[in-house]
Amino acid sequence: MNNLLKIANRFVSVDGETSFGGPLQFSNFIRLGGCNLRCWGNQGFCDAPFSISKDSERYDLAIPEQLAQEYNEQISKKELPNRFTITGGEPLLQSEVLNRFFKELDRGTNPIINIETNGSQRIDLIRRRMNQTICFVIDIKMPSSGMHKRMKLALNKDLMIWPDILKVVVETEDDLEYFEKIYSKFDLKESRVAVGPKYDPQNKISKVTPERIVKFLMDRKMFSVRLNLQLHKYIWPYASPYFVSDPDKIPEDQIEHMRNLDR
Ligand code: SF4
Secondary structure: OOOEEEEEEEEEEEOOHHHHOOOOEEEEEEEEEOOOOOOOOHHHOOOOHHHHOOOHHOOOOEOHHHHHHHHHHHHHOOOOOOEEEOOHHHHHHHHHHHHHHHHHHHHHHHEEEEEOOOOOOOOHHHOOOOOOEEEEEEEEEEHHHHOOHHHOOHHHHHOOOOOOEEEEOOOOHHHHHHHHHHHHHHHHOOOOOOEOOOOOOOOEEEOOHHHHHHHHHHHHOOOOEEEEEOOOOHHHHOOOOOOOOOOOHHOOHHHHHHHHHHH
């Protein structure tokens, strides 16, 4: 089982978040199953609760080389975009199998690869190769998520290379204060950093608005920090996040429903 990719969902969509090369580019999304964090656990909140269980039986299993060959074939026929967004769950929990998947992709179409990681794993679990564009989008979880103490920021900051970027989602004024503290503690002036608001399950922006974030950054002259709006939510306002009380016990029909709305 550990030799196979555990896949919660696959689809083609536009990548509307902080990534390499600008907003809203078409991408092959692969949402991997299994996550070591439980963000906003007390509120039963997660962007993709159907992808966080450890239970392999909940996922499609794929031989990485075979899956990569299928993508290479379709990409070379221009039936799919030459770009990947690997998300989860936490993709780096499957780093060994992912390395095999990327190696096989390199042999064919050598696509641009974005990997969205929750910040709790070291990014050098993925081997970077010459001529390969991998962009890590690395979360820095804030106190409102309850997961801020699980971050490997000191380590990952030193492992980052262009175009890797740190992504911060803020919900409260306390989160903004905390961000300011770690920005200075870890000296993030030279790092690529993007800050954006959290969305509630009705996809309304929560307490800290984009306007507030811009003012906060301007007041502190944090001019290299970007504002990260989840642009795909303008297109699919009914997509994630969701409330679930127990991600290991989501009924099958609800999982299917979430999968269909997954963007
Ligand atoms: S929001 Fe992301 S990191 Fe947090 S529990 Fe859900 S999948 Fe894991």
